[in-house]
Amino acid sequence: MVMFAYKAVTTDGRHVRGEMDAVNMVDLEMRLKRMEMDFVNGYPVKGRGHLGQHAIPRRELINFCFHLEQLTRAGVPILSGLTDLRDSTEHARFREVVAGLVESIEGGRNLSEAVAEYPAVFNNVFCALLRAGETSGNLPHVLRDISENLKRDDELASFGRKVILYPIIVLACVAAATSVALLVLVPQLSTLFRMTGNELPLSTRVLIGASDLLVGYWWLLLGLVIITGLSIKLALNSSLRARHLWDGMLLRLPLLGEIRRKIMLARFSGLFSMMYGAGIPIVDALKSAEAAAGNSVIAEGLREVGERIGEGRNVSGAFASVPLFPPLVVRMLRVGENTGALDEALGNVAYFYDRDVRESVERLQAVTEPLLTLLIGALLLGIILAVLGPIYDIITQLPT
The missing domain is CATH 3.10.20 (Ubiquitin-like (UB roll))
Structure with missing residues (x-):
């Protein structure tokens, strides 16, 4: 097409x-x-393929699954339900996708085959779950699970944004204020300081040097930042090793790295639990969930888990052989295997990580705000002392 x-x-x-x-x-x-x-x-439109994932908000997919689940549970045929969704969807791009699903089903395809025609909107996991629901005759239950998983992903993404949004805004404001001071205020004061001929303290000389560097070579510094960013992006897109090193570095970041790892494992565990509950084999579920990890290091660990299970090891032993999951998670899986309730154990793992992410984000926020306040205070105090010290010397030398 x-x-x-x-x-x-x-x-x-x-x-x-x-x-x-x-x-x-x-x-x-x-x-x-x-x-x-x-x-x-x-x-x-030249150079454009199917609708990109970024073009369809996650909230639209949540509403799609929720409404389709309610309609199918009430006994409304899939085609009629999709037609109603097509007419009531306000998002223009997604309305076109739903219209395409209606046409495909009118042409004789089932729902899982129809959504597979839009891989940029409905990923492999989505298609596999719908296929399992159609095969088992429990499509409303699968649609409800997909909707709940999308809501969980949306909450996890919100937690991730919450962790970095406040520090980014604060640091951006501080950087802007500092840049204005170095570009406008300090050059004017440095002229005054040089006219007096007094020896300046080290902090003032450092501040004036930073100002001279920024005023004289701002274009070079800006170019270095842009070139560095583009080089990193190119390396990550073209080299698997570079991507692996970058993802590993993100997981080792102080404070943020551990929370990032928990968010990714929470997303994986919820998805894995849902796929296993839908009747998808464990090895196939692991393979489908690797891409949802969002990190090549974690994806490699999950791949090793799948290989161990494929070699005949039990689920808890396979997860214990990879240093990604804490001992508590492995014990929950072992209990689930011994009691024959592995699906409940996987659900407990998902709940464990969801709660752990919430608590970790709350603790980090409680620590981040005072740390940023101290950092801003120390920076402003240093600038004030570097500026007011020489001004005080000038005032004291004025004749009375």
Whole structure:
């Protein structure tokens, strides 16, 4: 299929623009007609494939699963439920995706085959879970589990943002204020200090040197920052070893690294528990969940776990052989194997990591705020002392 940009008119006379996959212009017009829109014009968009994952918010997927679960649980046919979702979805891009699902199912495909046509929106895990739900005849339950897992991922992402957002805002404000001081205030004061001929303290000389460096070579410093950032991004995209080293460094960061590891393992454990509960074999579930780890170091550890299980080791022994999971998690898995309730044990692992992430974020926030306050205070105090010290000397030397 080709991605087309189009302009159409809705039944209430509104002009709308959007993008949609279609075979050709005639197919595009027919798809819009099924969405109760009249085609005006359109053209193919070069260099664009299927809708990107970033184009579909996680909240839209949560609503999709929740509403489809409620409709199927009430006995509404899948096709009718998707049609209702298509007509009620406000997000333009996702409405086009749902319209494509309706057409695929009208063409004879089942739901899992239809969503597989949009791999950038519905990943392999999503498709595998739907396939398992269709096979077992328990699709509403699977849709509910997917919705809950997406909500958990959304909460974990919110915790991750909460950890870094406040420090980034504070440090950005401090950097902006310091840059203004070094670029505007300090050069004016340095002229005054040099005119007096007095010997300046070390802190003042360091401050003036930093100001001269920033004023004279700001373009070079900015260029170095941009080149360094682009080089790191290129290396991470082109080299698996560089990606592995970078991901390992992120996990070893003080304070943030451990929380990052817990967030990724919480996401994995919830996903793994859901897939196992849906009837997907453990080895297949591990393979599908590796990509959801979001870190090559953790993905490699999970790959080793899958290899151990494939070699015949039990689940708890395989997880114990990889130093990713704490002993408490391994003990929970061992108890689940011994009692024949491995699905409950996996659910307990997911709950353990979810709670651990929340507590770790709260503790880090309690530590971060006073640390940042002390850092800002020390920085401002140093600048004030470096500036006011020579000014005080000048004032004391004035004739009375």
